Amino acid sequence: MGRVTKGFLFLSGVLVLIQFIQPAGNISTQAYPADISRIYPMEGKIQGILRTSCYDCHSNNTRYPWYAQIQPGGWWLASHIREGKQELNFNEFGMYSLRRQQSKLKAIGNSIKDGTMPISSYTLVHRNALLTQAEQDLILDWIEKTKDSLSKN
Numbered sequence: 725m726g727r728v729t730k731g732f733l734f735l736s737g738v739l740v741l742i743q744f745i746q747p748a749g750n751i752s753t754q755a756y757p758a759d760i761s762r763i764y765p766m767e768g769k770i771q772g773i774l775r776t777s778c779y780d781c782h783s784n785n786t787r788y789p790w791y792a793q794i795q796p797g798g799w800w801l802a803s804h805i806r807e808g809k810q811e812l813n814f815n816e817f818g819m820y821s822l823r824r825q826q827s828k829l830k831a832i833g834n835s836i837k838d839g840t841m842p843i844s845s846y847t848l849v850h851r852n853a854l855l856t857q858a859e860q861d862l863i864l865d866w867i868e869k870t871k872d873s874l875s876k877n
């Protein structure tokens with residue numbers, strides 16, 4: 725057997741084997757009273773945008789795409805969910821201190837203005853998660869309003 729064939733067989737074997745290592749799912753059917761949309765008045769439209777574009781990595785419930793069934797796709801997503809939730813969990817937003825909520829609102833605004841969120845490797849596949857200019861404006865306006873109401877508390 726030539727080296728190329730051996731290498732190919734080895735890689736195929738590895739690819740088959742890693743399929744058996746499935747990360748645990750980030751799935752929950754619980755209600756979240758501290759969800760950001762329950763804490764701060766938010767148009768249904770904005771809720772929808774956050775759910776479509778952000779909740780896969782920033783909530784306790786991911787809508788798993790097809791590629792998550794195939795490793796290393798599932799691992800890739802799982803690590804983003806782990807890190808994303810650590811930084812910001814929309815389901816648990818109301819449990820943060822007011823100070824943390826303020827700073828997270830600011831960070832959300834910045835991530836949208838700078839176009840760093842949703843992360844580009846994600847929107848490559850999830851085209852519907854890309855924010856249009858109108859959607860960005862809607863969220864940024866909402867953040868401004870909400871930030872003001874927070875500082876009065």
Ligand code: HEC
Nearest residue numbers: 777778780781804807808811812831832835841842843846
């Ligand atoms: C594919 C997963 C994924 C999606 C979808 C996603 N994020 Fe993130 N997000 C992450 C990860 C991972 C981090 C932590 C690492 C980093 O900052 O890049 C993060 C970090 C952040 C932070 C930084 C928090 C801080 O305090 O600095 C903000 C804000 C944020 N995301 C907002 C959003 C918003 C708003 C959306 C939707 C428009 C979104 N993200 C969509 C994965 C994601």
